[in-house]
Amino acid sequence: xxxxxxxPRHKITKRGQNVTFRCDPISEHNRLYWYRxxxxxxxxxLTYFQNEAQLEKSRLLSDRFSAERPKGSFSTLEIQRxxxxxxxxxxxxxxxxxxxxTGELFFGEGSRLTVL
Amino acid sequence: xxxxxxxxxxxSIQEGENATMNCSYKTSINNLQWxxxxxxxxxxxxxxxxxxxxxxxxxxxxxxxDTSKKSSSLLITxxxxxxxxxxxxxxxxxxxxxxxxxxAGTTVTVRA
Numbered sequence: 153x154x155x156x157x158x159x160p161r162h163k164i165t166k167r168g169q170n171v172t173f174r175c176d177p178i179s180e181h182n183r184l185y186w187y188r189x190x191x192x193x194x195x196x197x198l199t200y201f202q203n204e205a206q207l208e209k210s211r212l213l214s215d216r217f218s219a220e221r222p223k224g225s226f227s228t229l230e231i232q233r234x235x236x237x238x239x240x241x242x243x244x245x246x247x248x249x250x251x252x253x254t255g256e257l258f259f260g261e262g263s264r265l266t267v268l
Numbered sequence: 269x270x271x272x273x274x275x276x277x278x279x280s281i282q283e284g285e286n287a288t289m290n291c292s293y294k295t296s297i298n299n300l301q302w303x304x305x306x307x308x309x310x311x312x313x314x315x316x317x318x319x320x321x322x323x324x325x326x327x328x329x330x331x332x333x334d335t336s337k338k339s340s341s342l343l344i345t346x347x348x349x350x351x352x353x354x355x356x357x358x359x360x361x362x363x364x365x366x367x368x369x370x371x372a373g374t375t376v377t378v379r380a
Binding site for chain 1 (some may be wrong): 272313
C-alpha cells in the first residue's frame with residue numbers, strides 16, 4: 153500500500169509532555185499538509201509544505217507547535233507542553249505539485265491525540 | 269475558520285433511500301470537493317466539481333454546484349449501510365494556493 157501513512161495512530165499523554173507525529177506522504181507527491189480535526193468538526197488547516205519549504209502556518213499553530221519536512225519526504229509535527237485543548241485528530245494529507253494540482257488531497261488515517 | 273457549512277448536520281435514512289446534503293460557502297472558488305470520513309478514520313475523496321460545471325455524476329453520487337448561490341449539493345442514490353459516514357464539502361481557490369477549506373460535515377446513518 154503506497155498511501156499516506158501516519159504514526160502513531162493513537163497517543164495518550166499527560167498535560168505538559170511533548171509529542172511528535174510522523175507522516176509519510178505518497179512518494180511522488182510534493183505537497184504535504186497538516187490538518188487538525190476536533191470532535192464533530194471538519195478538518196482545520198494547520199500548515200503545508202512544498203517539498204521541504206514550509207509555505208504557510210495557520211494562526212491555529214501556536215508557538216508550541218512546530219512542523220518540519222527536512223528532506224522533502226516525510227514530515228513531523230511536534231507539540232510541546234501539551235494542553236488538554238490540543239486533544240484532537242491530527243490529519244496529514246499529500247498532493248501532487250501545483251502544475252497538476254486540482255486541489256484533491258490524499259489523507260492518511262490520522263493520529264489521535266488525547267491529553268489527560 | 270471554516271469556509272463551508274453543511275446542512276443538515278445529521279441525516280438518518282433507510283437502506284435503499286436517497287440521501288441529500290447541502291453545502292454553502294462564502295468566497296469565490298475554483299472547485300468544490302466532497303470527502304467521506306468513516307468513524308475514526310481519514311478522509312477519502314469522492315468527487316470534484318469545477319466552478320464552470322453545474323452537475324457531475326460518479327456512480328451513485330450526483331453533485332450540483334450553483335456558484336451564484338454559493339452552494340452545492342451531494343446526492344447519494346440507493347444508499348447502503350456502508351454509506352454510513354460523515355460527509356464534508358471542501359472548497360479550493362487559486363488565490364489561496366488551492367488549500368482546501370472544509371465545512372463541519374453531515375453525519376449520515378443508513379439503517380438496514
